[in-house]
Amino acid sequence: MQFDVFTWLGGLWDWVIGVLLWLWGFLMWPFLWEGPFDFFAWFGGLWDWVLGIFLWLWGIVNWLIFWVVDFVNWIWFLVSLPENFMFLFRAIVFPGLIFILLALIFTVWYTRKIWARLQDRRGPMHMGKYGGLQLFADAIKLMSKEIIIPDKAKRWMYRILPSLLLVIVMLPFAFIPWDPYWNILGSPTSPFPDLSVSLVLVFAILTAVPVFSLLIGWVSGSKYSLIGGFRAANNQFAAEIPMVISSVGPAMLAGSLSLYSIVMAQTNIWYIVLLPINFITFFVAAIASVGTFPFDAPVADSEIIFGWRTELSGIYFTVVYFAEFAEQMLYSALMVTLFLGGFNGLPFLAGIVNFAIKWLVVFFLFIVVTSSFYRLRQDQVVHLCWKYLLPLSILNVVLVMFALVYIPGLVPLVIGG
């Protein structure tokens, strides 16, 4: 049965007229009726009226059901197109959301284990084998905790901002070329074959992170959070520019701003061989931008209790905690992409495996370096980033420019095969 909205609509008017007439008759009967009121005649007409209403309602429901079914049909038709299906599978399952979440859980465990080793401890041991399920236990515990919102907090902003922060931090993962085939945006087989500005987009999205830190600190209604929020903004202000300029070197060598193309250009030689200092500046600037240990003035626990996260509790804290690890993961992945050849590597391994191995190594370095130095004061962070990292990275850009022009064999080498 095909439902026709217009037929149905056309019938509606007759019905309305009928109802109105009936009502009119009902109102006018004391004047029009001759003789005594015949209750049963009136009562007999009532049923028709009720039935009319039921029919009308059913018409609406029927129409809604068909509309929904049609809509779902249409969606399914789109999804079942091969290219669309593959895109969705990537975005949600494999290099996308679920993969990232699993990697995040693994990262937290990995970080905690290395921290524990550095501090002469064993780290989580009891939940699951080698404490592998500890994060789930922690997450369940944190989520089941009471959420305490301070009196002076702006309640709705306080509720929304932590989740938004996580979303913002997760977005750039869409641009990371995990594998020649399995990636979300940028591979030749995906519906968006070559996103030519993905490097810029990643930084553009990441710029929003300190805004969220500052806002969370602001709306928490606590002095510690406010100071922490400003320090987070200060950190990003110091570290963003050296980091972006450090990423110019690989982009110039590859002749592209697309992360996928930069990786494809590294088939002959990894850029860390050509640009070691550039790698170090990017590395330090990335640490400063994340705000972990040597640069953790925003969350300095011996000064301002937990910085901009002081007032967060329960699920909000969990989300923000995940966001920090996601950011560290993201920067490690960016370093692998820009300097360590991305998925290029051992030919008999899948691209994603190559990427994961390098990523683990970079993340290990990240943790070892972050837990070897004392916390810098916020003015010293700016001092370091602007006085040492910025000139070094600019110098590197200049050197790369000259090298590309004047060294003859360089261009074929760095463009890749």
Added chain:
Amino acid sequence: MSPDILDESSVIWFGPQHVSAHGWAAKLTIVGDYIVECDPNAGYFHRSAEKCLEFRNFRQGSMILERICMMEAFLAEYPYIAAVEKIVDLEVPERAKIMRTIMMEFNRIHSLQFWWGQFAGELGLFVMLLWPWVDREYSLDAFEELTGSRHTVSYATPGGVKYDFTPKFLAKMETALKLVKDRMPVFNDMLAGSPTFRLRTEGVGHYTAKQALKWGLSGPNIKACGIPMDLRKDDPDPNLAYDLIDWEVPVINNEEHPGESDAFDRLLQRFKEIETSLDIIEKLLPILPEGPIIDPKARSKTNRLPEGEGYGRVEGTRGVTSVWLKTMAKAQTPWRAKIRGPCFASYYSLKHIVPGARFADFPAIFGSLDPYPGWWDR
């Protein structure tokens, strides 16, 4: 400080439930990033130890004192015992004297190691928080082997010491001290050799020797200014063995600012303290004679004390630790016992050192003074 600046000030309570303010609170008035006023608050740990001592007899008193500062438990209990010994005029056997001194220096080493970790933690390096504490475990194991308790040793008693050295203890002590000595270069690299550490501590928490004396600072905090004020040398307790050997007072002289000290100088000073303590133990161990460890009449003599006043002092890890004791005739308990903790002065001096510093430097300043809340709250 003009009044207009104070219009923009805000007050931040640093403690008492702060991560690094364990049991104390300072009210900081900050303008921008700078602290203009610091008002330290005491009393969160006040247990009235002085009143407690008035109801304990002369052998029990030291148990109360130990619990004031767990990190230097033996150094904390010793002044009371010294004061009792001064009133009764007890002569301690030679062996007990040297054993007391060895334990005292041993205790000082582990207390200073604890401080390394604490200071590094306050400056944000959690790795260094735990490394010295792990090494310290070996010292604590040695204490446990000797006395049966890891921190609160209650080792000395009026007239001698309670437990004799055993070969097991000596072996454990040697392990612990060897580890301290071996790990010294590592900690030197991680603390004094770290560029980030120098950035955070140099020029922070600055004061001159004259100021420090007026505030009553003592111990490493004033030795860092170049004044070799050390009670072990200046006024050695007659029942300790510091005058039997030849040793140097650890003191550093900073050429850049003589007679003044900052947080970095205080770190170097404490490194030197450990070296001196190791040196003293090394020199004392060979001359340890055989003999009794306690005066056999001490127990009956300390049941009831004659009327008198005694002032027992010792150079603690954190400075001059002393107990002033007054007894009435034939008293079982002291009439008045005044405990002078070294950190009473160093905590008070935050009031003068901190104004003008950046807010982020506040942990570096109080950490470098090595405050322990038990000492001012008692």
Added chain:
Amino acid sequence: MSKTPGSASTLARTIINKYPDIESKPLVGNKVELVVPPEMIRDIVSMIDEEVSDALPESLFGVDLTEDKYEVIYIFWSHEGKMLVQLRVSLEGETPEIETVSDIFPGLDWHERETHELYGINFKNHPDLRLLLLPDELEGKFPMRKSFLTDRSRMDETGLARPKPRPKPGGESS
């Protein structure tokens, strides 16, 4: 540092030459005790500040001798002369009063605050006599006085007989 006297007795003599009211009592070692009348404490402390260039204000505390008699004891230590000076001030009255010395030695500021709250000894012209250690409900109770009774019920729980009463304070203090 040239003005630093060599020994404690020399310092005591210098002080007594200027203020003859003061008695001095040598203690064991290079230590001296001066019995100072309460009204002269500022003169003596400032004189110590002038004479001993590296005087360390080690301690200041009160002693309750019952019957409204109190003593305040000041202890100064000098590293140069390796000497210790102990000042003893006898006070009387329900709320005894004495001049503050916290402007001469800032380190004694908190000691005076503490003595004030624990013994009820009023230090005149002290800038800040708030409570230091005590909680607010004990303000004005002066817990270190002998008249402040503590809860001794724990001793009854031990099953022992009650201990003999404390000996009376014998005469004047030494």
Added chain:
Amino acid sequence: MGFVGNLGDIFRILKHTFRQVFRRPFTYFYPFEDREYPETTRGRHIHIRETCTACAACVRACPVAAIRIDKEDKKFEKDCALYFDYTRCLFCGDCVRACRYEALFHTPIVDLSEGDRDDLIYGPDKITTLDRDPLEWRGRRFR
């Protein structure tokens, strides 16, 4: 201390931390493993009633009044029952030192945790013996 010197310092620090990762951790699995306690450890007490003479020297020596004596409760000729309150005990060892009849000792048992404060008052039934209920957790028995 120039720039190069700082770099050298930084590399030395990284060397120390990097080595630490591959070192065996210091900690152990506490409820399942435990370290060796020396014989001198001042843990909970054991009261030997056979040799006790009810002299109450331990009660007098206690600085915190943690021991209660009950002279009526006699099991042998002239012994008494002792009640140790471990919410107060300082483990200072003075009661053991005060005992001249070899009736009171420390044991190397230091894990005294209980679910209830009243359970920490060890009466004559608990203080005279070292037996206690074993604790099981996730199928493993410890202590």
